[in-house]
Amino acid sequence: MLFVGRRAALIVLAQALAVAAPAGEIVQVKISDLAFVPAEITVNVGDTVEWVNEDFIDHTATAKSGEWDVMVPAGKSGQVQLDHAATITYFCRVHPGMTGTIRVSAKR
Numbered sequence: 001m002l003f004v005g006r007r008a009a010l011i012v013l014a015q016a017l018a019v020a021a022p023a024g025e026i027v028q029v030k031i032s033d034l035a036f037v038p039a040e041i042t043v044n045v046g047d048t049v050e051w052v053n054e055d056f057i058d059h060t061a062t063a064k065s066g067e068w069d070v071m072v073p074a075g076k077s078g079q080v081q082l083d084h085a086a087t088i089t090y091f092c093r094v095h096p097g098m099t100g101t102i103r104v105s106a107k108r
């Protein structure tokens with residue numbers, strides 16, 4: 001009985017490890033006065049970018065490539081996890097003059 005119990009526990013542990021997302025940092029970009037601050041950032045593959053909207057109007061962070069489109073409502077935040085190396089330019093669909101660049105580096 002003890003053996004069965006330990007084996008079951010190990011299987012549960014293995015499943016928990018298998019579903020865990022790759023470790024990455026959360027890198028914050030403010031949205032303030034109709035601008036992404038900072039407008040250019042460099043992150044590593046597996047990191048998550050979190051936009052924190054300090055304005056009183058809604059914005060988006062929308063990749064020019066169409067890869068992702070993140071709503072960032074007024075006073076709230078939105079995230080995207082970046083899973084491959086690339087240089088990504090993005091903008092706000094509501095205010096196309098708002099632009100930013102994310103360099104996603106492969107090295108960790």
Ligand SMILES: [Cu+2]
Nearest residue numbers: 059092094095
């Ligand atoms: Cu906007």
